[in-house]
Each structure stands twice: as structure tokens, then as C-alpha cells.
Amino acid sequence: MKKLLLSAFLFLPLLGYSQAKPAPNLVKYVNPMIGTAKMGHTYPGATVPFGMVQLSPDTDTIPYEVNGKYNKDVYKYCAGYQHDDNTIVGFSHTHFSGTGHSDLGDFLIAPTTGKLQLNPGTEDKPESGYRSAFSHANEVAEPAYYKVKLDDHNILAELTASNRVGMHQYTFPKSDEAHIILDLMSGIYNYDGKTTWTFVRVENDTLITGYRQTNGWARTRTVYFAMAFSKPFHQYGNKDYSEAQAYKGFWRKFDQTRNFPEFAGKKLRAYFDFKTTEGEKIKIKFALSPVSTEGALANMHAEIPHWDFERVKREGQAAWNKELNKVVVDAGKDDLVNFYTAMYHAFLGPTTYMDVDGKYRGLDMNVHQAKDFTNYTSFSLWDTYRALHPLFNILQPARNNDMVKSMLAHYDQSVHKMLPVWSHYANENWCMIGYHAVPVIADAVLKGNANFDANRALDACVQTARTRYYDGLEYYMQLGYVPEDKNGSSVSKTLEYAYDDWCIAQMAKKLNRQDIYEEFSKRAQNYKNVYDAKSGFMRPKLSDGTWKKEFDPLDTHGQGFIEGNSWNYSLYVPHDPAQMIAMMGGKTRFAQHLDSLFTMELPDKYFENTEDISREGIIGNYVHGNEPSHHVAYLYNWTDQPWKTQERTRMVLKAMYKPTVDGLGGNDDFGQMSAWYIFSTLGFYPVAPGSDQYAITSPAVRSASINLENGKTFTIDVKNQKDRNVYVQKMELNGQPINRTYLTHAEIMNGGRITFYMGNKPNKKLMVVAP
Numbered sequence: 001m002k003k004l005l006l007s008a009f010l011f012l013p014l015l016g017y018s019q020a021k022p023a024p025n026l027v028k029y030v031n032p033m034i035g036t037a038k039m040g041h042t043y044p045g046a047t048v049p050f051g052m053v054q055l056s057p058d059t060d061t062i063p064y065e066v067n068g069k070y071n072k073d074v075y076k077y078c079a080g081y082q083h084d085d086n087t088i089v090g091f092s093h094t095h096f097s098g099t100g101h102s103d104l105g106d107f108l109i110a111p112t113t114g115k116l117q118l119n120p121g122t123e124d125k126p127e128s129g130y131r132s133a134f135s136h137a138n139e140v141a142e143p144a145y146y147k148v149k150l151d152d153h154n155i156l157a158e159l160t161a162s163n164r165v166g167m168h169q170y171t172f173p174k175s176d177e178a179h180i181i182l183d184l185m186s187g188i189y190n191y192d193g194k195t196t197w198t199f200v201r202v203e204n205d206t207l208i209t210g211y212r213q214t215n216g217w218a219r220t221r222t223v224y225f226a227m228a229f230s231k232p233f234h235q236y237g238n239k240d241y242s243e244a245q246a247y248k249g250f251w252r253k254f255d256q257t258r259n260f261p262e263f264a265g266k267k268l269r270a271y272f273d274f275k276t277t278e279g280e281k282i283k284i285k286f287a288l289s290p291v292s293t294e295g296a297l298a299n300m301h302a303e304i305p306h307w308d309f310e311r312v313k314r315e316g317q318a319a320w321n322k323e324l325n326k327v328v329v330d331a332g333k334d335d336l337v338n339f340y341t342a343m344y345h346a347f348l349g350p351t352t353y354m355d356v357d358g359k360y361r362g363l364d365m366n367v368h369q370a371k372d373f374t375n376y377t378s379f380s381l382w383d384t385y386r387a388l389h390p391l392f393n394i395l396q397p398a399r400n401n402d403m404v405k406s407m408l409a410h411y412d413q414s415v416h417k418m419l420p421v422w423s424h425y426a427n428e429n430w431c432m433i434g435y436h437a438v439p440v441i442a443d444a445v446l447k448g449n450a451n452f453d454a455n456r457a458l459d460a461c462v463q464t465a466r467t468r469y470y471d472g473l474e475y476y477m478q479l480g481y482v483p484e485d486k487n488g489s490s491v492s493k494t495l496e497y498a499y500d501d502w503c504i505a506q507m508a509k510k511l512n513r514q515d516i517y518e519e520f521s522k523r524a525q526n527y528k529n530v531y532d533a534k535s536g537f538m539r540p541k542l543s544d545g546t547w548k549k550e551f552d553p554l555d556t557h558g559q560g561f562i563e564g565n566s567w568n569y570s571l572y573v574p575h576d577p578a579q580m581i582a583m584m585g586g587k588t589r590f591a592q593h594l595d596s597l598f599t600m601e602l603p604d605k606y607f608e609n610t611e612d613i614s615r616e617g618i619i620g621n622y623v624h625g626n627e628p629s630h631h632v633a634y635l636y637n638w639t640d641q642p643w644k645t646q647e648r649t650r651m652v653l654k655a656m657y658k659p660t661v662d663g664l665g666g667n668d669d670f671g672q673m674s675a676w677y678i679f680s681t682l683g684f685y686p687v688a689p690g691s692d693q694y695a696i697t698s699p700a701v702r703s704a705s706i707n708l709e710n711g712k713t714f715t716i717d718v719k720n721q722k723d724r725n726v727y728v729q730k731m732e733l734n735g736q737p738i739n740r741t742y743l744t745h746a747e748i749m750n751g752g753r754i755t756f757y758m759g760n761k762p763n764k765k766l767m768v769v770a771p
Helices: 002-015 072-077 249-253 293-303 309-324 333-346 388-395 397-413 437-446 454-465 473-479 490-510 514-530 577-583 587-599 632-638 643-656 669-682 745-749
Strands: 056-058 090-092 108-113 139-142 145-150 155-161 165-172 175-183 195-204 207-214 221-229 235-240 262-265 268-276 280-289 327-330 359-361 367-369 422-424 693-696 703-707 713-719 727-733 736-738 742-744 752-759
Touching (some): 056 145, 108 280, 165 293, 221 293, 262 268, 309 333, 327 333, 333 669, 454 490, 577 632, 643 669, 693 745
Antiparallel strands (some): 145 155, 195 207
């Protein structure tokens, strides 16, 4: 019997019962340091996919304002970290990735030795405070793990995280004066008065709870915490840096600065003292909650009920490897690093915003219960509607569905009855323009990823688009454009509103809402109202119907545009490129116009006063770091020269993405820049989210397997792939020749194989049929 069983076991692989091949370790290709220098604005610290905690080092304390004026140096610190710095202030628990404005930086922790110092000090004199010098030679950044040596205190700092809990591990030298400082004043884009209140309870000699309220980009933000030590502290205290108050109540009975178990104020720094032996490790678990300290404790007990640092790191990296394996590519080493770091950055946000029991604080400041969905926050929609959310509809459809449900919850809680514009931590901060929750919702509906009430979602989109007092909409609805003398950035707003309106029309058409379809199809044509045929550019128009004088299509400032000039923004009609091309003189003339964009010389004066753009981020007059240009290279597909799309996208991939700390040509913008890289590397791109079509380009991999949530696999096979072979010679989809410039969403989601045959000269007979 034993021999029969053994024989059967040995032959199981032949019968189709072989064990599944283990997933490749793709974590090793991720370099979180990419984008931490110059304009990338990424952070190197520890987090898990879409995690609530982003535990990362902050390298300076640059204030948002100096003498009542904006301090331009603060812009470098949107993510809290700049690679050029040589000191670390401490490690805080919340960060944005790649944004061009900022907030957060909550609950900074700094381990120190020697005389207690509660002031952070300065970069040029780190010894004047608790910060420490460090060397990049002693720094390691991996997904879900960060390590650095704090030279001034001889402390090895290590960080890891679960979704809602950050875990610290500090290896101390022998010391009778070891301290862990909790700075409740510190923050990103900080200013005097940003922290409106903090409250702390010392529950016992290993557990601290409390909350922090701030008024910043999010004007009413409260974050609760629970902080647990692996070793009891022997004494503790705090200092309140607030100006003396006239009224102190009867708390004046106590000395609240030393060993007093509760303290509150606007400007607090606390400390906890230890005696350590050589090489002793002190660990901290720091849990966050949007609801309560009770919720933070529950999050801690649910996610990290132990003190095994390596286990948390291992589980975090396993979570990352699972997500990275959604796309398995074959490419050169540098390309693998670029690709999987882009995947990593794309999956950093939006972030979870609810406790393990589903409770979260809503836009109305009340506590809500998420039912059958994960509530997310930090929607940088002006950026991410373009490629990040369309990428999620392929790689993260379940999560994207929950993100739409989170947007609809925002709408329900909004007193304006509007979908989010740029929202985070139960706040609308109204940053940037448009109402770009609309294309995110429309894209999900049109692509069949709508596990929500699509008609109710359409109603929310319509109500948002009819909110007359929002950002020039009253003029747009009345005149068919936003007039520059009534509302700034008027051309950009007109163009983006028109595209959003087209998305509403497409959704209405799918849902058989004919009246809505007709209304918004008409509004979607409003882009024509700001096109000046004489100059050949989109141009600001005044409320009396005349064009604004003194027009310079190269200038970014005062010309009716935001994060772009007329040269770039005149190409922003993603929903109707064929009509735009006809309007601008036809295919041949339009292709020449595109050629000029990439080859002309843009004088420095046109971007020298722009924070997020430098010479490195520009190709001709094409500014890849500003999102309105992201679809532009694909517009050749609507001309008779689609091979130029292949040429341009391969050029942009090489020029704007490098496996170096300064390897991003602009802000990563919460994953939008990375999503562009992922799509373009795979060979297709969503020019118009809300359509089911992806414009085809030249893939930059040897092969790729997209492992879909529905269990199917879409494979990209590239023959004759070389750096010089940027031109597609022919294509086959599931073995059948295709000669078109697009793939459909269904073709990808149904699984199968597309094969590209590459060469070093364009095939001018291929792909000349526009979508």
C-alpha cells in the first residue's frame, strides 16, 4: 500500500497536480529612494500597500512661512525628506507621496542619548537639538522597511509597518540617559498655530494615548494614537511651548511637566527616559485611528499583537510582493528597478482611512461605519484620474471600486453635495481644478467595474457639475466658457470641465439617461469656445466675448492656465482628438505642431518661477512633470504618423525615469507619474478615461504577464526588443493580425496575448486607422 501511495504521489505532476510555482521576489527591484531628491517628492520610509501609516524620516523643519510670507524652501519638503540633507530630525507616521503641496507629518519620534534636548536644532548645528547627522552609507530603504544609523546618538533606527501601525526598533548604546522624544508640534508644511490642540494620557509605564488636531491643508483634522513601549520608562515629562495663557483653571495645582499622567496644549513635546545596556533594543508600536484612542488600541491589538519586528517586516514585504506580482515583466536590470519602483509608488495611495472595525470620521466630522467596503482617503484627483485610477481598473479593480464608494460617501456627507476635488483625512481642501472624481467614476462604470449604484453615482456627478458657485461654473454654464476676467486659470478650467462633462455624457448613455446625455454632450463641446483659430491656440476669453490681449502661448503665468502653457493645454481635448485635430488644421499640420512641441527650445524665463519644473523635466516645450501633457505623445495615433507616438513615448521613458534618487522628472503626484510609466512601458495608455479604449505605443519590455483579479492573464510578448527597435512592425492579438491604434478594456480583461514585432524603422503602413 505504501509503495502504491508513493508511486501515486510521484506521478501527481503528470496528472496535472503539480504545485504552483512560487511567486518571484519582486521586492528586491524596488528602490524607495527613487524620487527623494529634487522634485520627485517621494519618501523612503516604511509602509504597506495603501497603508494608513507611512513611517518615514523627516530631514528638516522648514516652516511654511517666514515673517508672514511664503517660504519657497518648504516646497522641497512635501514628503518630509530631501536626499541632499545630512541630518534627520526624527520619524513621523503620516506622509504624502509625490505631491506638490503638503500636510501631515504627525507624531514625530526621535531617539536620543545624553543630555535631554527638546528642541530639534538646525541643519547647520544639529548638536543644538535632538536631531542627528547621518550618512547615506548607513541607510537602507526597502518596501515596508527602513534603517539608518543616527550618528550623533550612536543609535541604529529601524522602521516597519502594518496598515494602521508603525513599528520602531532602536538599538541603543549603553547609557543612563537614553530618551525617546515624542514631538507633537512637528509637522510638514508647518507654521505657528497649525497645531490647534494635543492631548496625551500616560496610561501606564509602557502605554501612551492621545490625539492631535491641526489646521492646515485639511483645516479640521484630528488623528488619534496609541503608543506602546517594549520596555517600561523610568520617568517622563513634557514641555509646552505655547505662550502663557491668562486663564489656566485649577490645573495650576499640579506640576504637569514631570511624571504627571495627562497633559494638553497647542505646542507640546514629550519625553520618556530609559537606562540601556550596550546593544539593547527598545521597540515602539504606534497605532493611528481617525476615530478614537480606543480605535487606535484596537488597531494595534488586531494588526501587531506581538513584539516581533522581523515578523512585521516579513509580512509587510510579503504584502508588497503579492501586489507587485500583478505584473511580471522581463526587462533589463535598470528597467526592472524603474518598473517595480513605479508599481510601488502607484500602490502607496489612496490610503486606508478607517479602523479595523470599519469606523471612520466623515466629512461632516461625525463617525461613520463603512459597510462592505474599505474607506479610502487622500484623493489627488486632478493628477490621478488620468492614469492611476484607470490602472487600478485593470490591476486593482476591487480596491478602485471601494475608492469610488469612498467618494460617494464623501458626497453624501458634503454640505455642498459635491464629489471630492482633492480630499484627505475627512476634509476637502479644494486643491486644483475640475471635478475629476467624475472621470474616475465614469471609467469604472464604462469598464464594468461598478459594484455600486451607478445611477446614484451619475446623480452625484451631475449635481457636482451643476454646483454654480464652484470655481467659475456659473460662467461656464451661462457662457459656455470660464471668462478670465471673472475667474483665473479660465482656459484650463473650461477644457477640463468639458472633458468631465463628456464623461458624464458617456455614463448617462450607458445608463439610458437620455436627457443627461444630451445636456452634457453639449457641454462637452465647450472646448471650442476657447480656441482662437487665428493664433491656432486655446486662449483666454473675457466675459464680453473678446480675447484677452497680450497673449503669450509659451507663458505659464497670467495666461489662463494652471501648471501648463497654451502650447501644452491647447492639446487637452482627450475626449475628441479627431475633432481637435481637424479644428487645428488637419492631420499633417497637427503632426507638425506636435513635432514642434518636442523639438523647440523653451527659454528659461518661462519656467524659472515655477516650483515643480526644472530644465531636467522638459523635452523641448513638452513638460512631462505637469499632468496636462501626459496624453500628448499619444495624439500622433490620431494622425497618419502613429509611429511617432512609439518614438516619443520611448524617448520620454528614457529621459524622465531613471533608477536614481533624482530619477523622476517632476512630482510623482501620488502615483500618476508612475502610472504613466507602467502603462507606457507595457505599450498602451488611457488617453481618455471614460472610454474603453487604450492607445497603443511601443512596449519597453521583452515580455509582461498581467495577472488579473478575475484569474485570467493578459500577456505582452515583444519580438526583437532592443533600445533602437522602438517601432512596431506588426501586431497580433491572440494569434490574429491587428492594424489599429488601440486595445479595448475587454480584450485585456478577457486575458490572452498581444505580440509586438519590433524594428528600428517605422512601418508607415501600420496602425493608420484612428480609433
